């Protein structure tokens with residue numbers, strides 16, 4: 001599949017820009033944006049031009065490298081302090097996906113570990129570290145997809161929420177990776193993509209990616225999940241996630257926990273797909289995961305010619321937490337983790 005060979009986020013050949021596909025314009029237009037300043041990177045993350053937990057981590061990694069080229073001090077201590085300030089600024093763009101602070105932390109640790117090098121040598125280390133974050137994500141997505149394939153069979157109906165495909169990650173994706181890999185191996189899935197109000201990542205991005213790959217996809221409104229599951233059309237729910245707490249509670253796009261509750265009611269397995277970079281052992285449970293709240297205009301006016309609602313207050317959390325007891329399994333690059341999550345996540349990933 002040709003577009004599984006391209007990246008939604010990459011470094012320009014002259015190391016001066018992070019190149020992203022502007023996801024806000026899809027599916028109508030495919031435009032690449034060159035991000036060269038901290039403000040441009042911040043804006044692209046904040047406004048979801050680049051989105052999806054792993055993709056924003058990769059963007060932050062490359063971003064810190066290109067911005068390190070603009071730090072003029074030759075003093076390692078000052079250089080590292082400035083790098084930390086850049087990282088802090090980028091992290092403030094969005095709070096929920098742990099991949100963003102995790103990538104920033106990894107870049108800063110690389111600098112701190114190599115404080116005996118010259119600033120120029122250090123920049124080279126930062127470039128390699130950012131490239132590794134990217135390469136490892138490609139590798140992890142592929143492994144996650146392999147594990148995912150062991151959970152389903154050809155002919156299954158799969159419900160998805162939001163977008164956890166190549167645009168949100170690298171290449172295969174997490175929540176959608178199994179579907180692409182299955183397609184390559186001759187599986188026929190019937191995918192029902194929740195449109196995912198209010199920003200329509202399911203309609204604009206998931207339906208687009210699956211259709212482009214020749215996978216049977218039907219677009220549904222978010223409130224149709226119960227009716228679909230009751231009718232027996234869904235054999236599994238596949239979602240990505242932005243942060244997994246130590247007890248297995250999982251934050252993902254608003255509406256995910258509703259889908260999980262319905263799945264439990266109808267006895268449909270609910271699978272969360274994520275790389276280890278999305279697991280945050282410092283968060284004991286979902287209550288500690290910071291949830292992003294976004295502008296009410298996304299509900300009232302976005303995508304409409306005129307506002308569809310009166311000028312009332314809007315409540316617009318961008319993510320929700322799915323309680324671990326609703327999750328059948330968390331599919332990672334190291335294997336399929338089942339309850340009890342606290343013990344089993346620790347076994348798979350603990351030090």
Ligand code: MRU
Nearest residue numbers: 051052053162164168240241253
């Ligand atoms: O607000 P978004 O579009 O960045 O939300 C993204 C999601 O909720 C995805 O499901 C999640 O980041 C996993 S992407 C592999």
